Amino acid sequence: MAFVLDEDFSWFLEQFGKPQLAEDVTENLIDTYKGLLPNRLFEYWRKFGFCSFKDGLIWIVNPNDYKSLVNTWLKGTGILETDNFHVFARSGFGVLYLWGEKTGRSWSIDPLNGRIFNNGSYQKEILAGNADDVIQSFFGIISPDTIDTKDSNTRNFIFEDAVSKFDPLKSNEMFTFEPAPFIGGERSLRTINKVNIFIQSEILASMGQREITDMKGLAKKTLG
Template sequence: MIDSRFKYFYVDSDFGPAIDVRPVPERVLSLYKGKLPEKLLEYWKIYGFAGYGEGRFWMTDPGEYAGVLDAWLVQTDFKGADDYHVIGRGAFGELIIWGTRSGPSLTISSAWGMIFPTDKSRWMDQGKQDFLIEAWLAGMDKEHFDEEDEDEKPLFERAYRLLGPLAHDEMYGFVPAAALGGPRRLDHLQKVKAVEHLTLLSMLEPPKVMRDIVKEAKERGIW
């Protein structure tokens, strides 16, 4: 293992082994140098773009999701506010977004049409980009990337058995979409192409931007 944080993610949090591993070309590493943390590029170089936790989480190629990200942000104030990149994706379509200036400041819950901002400026101002990447990986747990059905029972393992494992360009999606009131049941999950489905979800209704509780705490002087 390259470092203790990745080892914790891979071994202790049981996200290993990696699946559907794709080596990252040198041109891609060069493209994101200075835009994304060196630690993340180091992970890409050694481990590639891959799935973890049997496909619950995917380390993504930002270029493949640039159009998806634009579709989600175009109707929000985040459009043009930073140079954003999708650095991770969950099995049910959660997108983890890194801003060149704001760090890991956005999470998109595509299944629910929600965007969750988080103020990371304190660490970014201190030049702790690599620390944020290490902490992001080390802090992951499998339950976070699962979805629950209408009886509040986790769906991933059942979807995995019923629909089969995911490839790097696939996700489990509710059909019809949960954001439109579709049933959150196993029999309404399908294995779909991630980019196409995420783009479709972005068009259903304007995304709801949720409260940034960290920012509010700072503004009130309690953090």
């Protein structure tokens, strides 16, 4: 069956442009995840591959590559006992977007903030057979402004300047701030660096500061 572009992913492409650094996805890998991830995601894999958008601001990724990071960040939190999770996308600042087999796009991991974020459960939608709608909605609501970050001094978005300074990200790279914001680091072009995402995320997880929160908790922390 020919691929038909849905409205959500069409909007995503308008925001992020054409895929870059695309890597073909084998049918063997897709077979491994059948019944665990939405069928619509497999269609994106077949059409676009594992790839980046906007010089690495966001990536569609191979879940196999991120199994260790998921276990490292979620171990001891009790979250692993609630569902089986797979990374389906990640940002250029190392944020991992998780798909729960029972709960959908319910959690994300933000290493630079030492934060595990609860996006709410989509279990009702999954049980109703609407997993495709849930994954499409992720691509329909995300935008460059929601995953970029602002320089703490200039209040300007920083990713494009970071790319100019260090070149676009490769599949194993992310931008970080040294030190990381959750241990008092400053978000600025002066403190930014390009590093290996797997090594950096493991290091940040090993520091032990993992805040589990949701939108209400984040608002309370921000507004007081």
